[in-house]
Amino acid sequence: MSQLHVVDHPLIQHKLTIIRDKHTGSKIFRELVSEISMLLSYEVMRELPTEEKEIETPITTAKTKVLSGKKLGLIPILRAGLGMLESVRDIVPAARVGHIGVYRDPETLNPVEYYCKLPQDIHERELIVMDPMLATGGSAVASIQFIKDRGGKNIRFMCINAAPEGIEELQKAHPDVDIWTCSVDEKLNEHGYIIPGLGDAGDRLFGTK
Numbered sequence: 340m341s342q343l344h345v346v347d348h349p350l351i352q353h354k355l356t357i358i359r360d361k362h363t364g365s366k367i368f369r370e371l372v373s374e375i376s377m378l379l380s381y382e383v384m385r386e387l388p389t390e391e392k393e394i395e396t397p398i399t400t401a402k403t404k405v406l407s408g409k410k411l412g413l414i415p416i417l418r419a420g421l422g423m424l425e426s427v428r429d430i431v432p433a434a435r436v437g438h439i440g441v442y443r444d445p446e447t448l449n450p451v452e453y454y455c456k457l458p459q460d461i462h463e464r465e466l467i468v469m470d471p472m473l474a475t476g477g478s479a480v481a482s483i484q485f486i487k488d489r490g491g492k493n494i495r496f497m498c499i500n501a502a503p504e505g506i507e508e509l510q511k512a513h514p515d516v517d518i519w520t521c522s523v524d525e526k527l528n529e530h531g532y533i534i535p536g537l538g539d540a541g542d543r544l545f546g547t548k
């Protein structure tokens with residue numbers, strides 16, 4: 340069974356409260372999604388392997404640590420996952436980026452794939468899939484399946500707001516994929532929106548409503 344990590348650091352909780360507020364406009368929403376994502380990714384990457392390196396400080400030589408060169412891949416689920424990408428990329432600039440376009444059919448709530456472009460060597464990379472919202476789980480389950488079908492193996496999933504239903508669905512479909520989230524809310528409403536949630540993350544990021 341995959342592990343669920345709830346990252347509820349006070350800084351994250353504070354910023355999450357602001358993005359949940361319906362009075363928060365697109366600019367602040369976008370900035371805070373980005374900041375939360377960077378803070379969350381710090382925990383997602385906690386177990387990346389390191390190796391020793393000898394360097395010279397201005398004073399003396401020292402044996403110290405660097406990332407062991409394990410290649411990373413960041414995969415936002417379009418559209419809303421794009422709001423999480425750049426701040427994470429800023430702290431791991433060597434990571435390659437793949438994109439998966441999935442939207443949720445508003446009637447059936449089933450995921451519909453419309454784009455997929457992944458680095459060729461994804462099978463060699465530690466992959467981090469990102470989407471602010473995990474609601475029914477349909478989009479994450481389908482996206483991770485696309486990645487596996489194309490050879491991806493070591494996959495982590497990070498989101499900002501999750502429903503218990505989506506966590507259960509994702510853990511059932513992909514028990515090898517650990518999940519990091521900033522919050523686990525109460526449930527879904529009849530339209531598949533998270534309660535209390537933060538609304539439609541894509542619309543709020545891109546001002547489409």
Ligand SMILES: O=P(O)(O)OC[C@H]1O[C@H](OP(=O)(O)OP(=O)(O)O)[C@H](O)[C@@H]1O
Pocket residue numbers: 416417418419420441442443444448450470471472473474475476477478479505531539540541542
């Ligand atoms: O867990 P699920 O029930 O699948 O719901 C979550 C999905 O819904 C939202 O995307 P949406 O379909 O609104 O597309 P968008 O990102 O283009 O707005 C969100 O960003 C997730 O991708």
Ligand SMILES: O=c1cc[nH]c(=O)[nH]1
Pocket residue numbers: 419472474531532533534536537538539540541
């Ligand atoms: O609450 C929800 C559910 C799915 N997608 C969103 O953007 N928000």
Ligand SMILES: [Mg+2]
Pocket residue numbers: 416417418419441442443478541
């Ligand atoms: Mg989506």
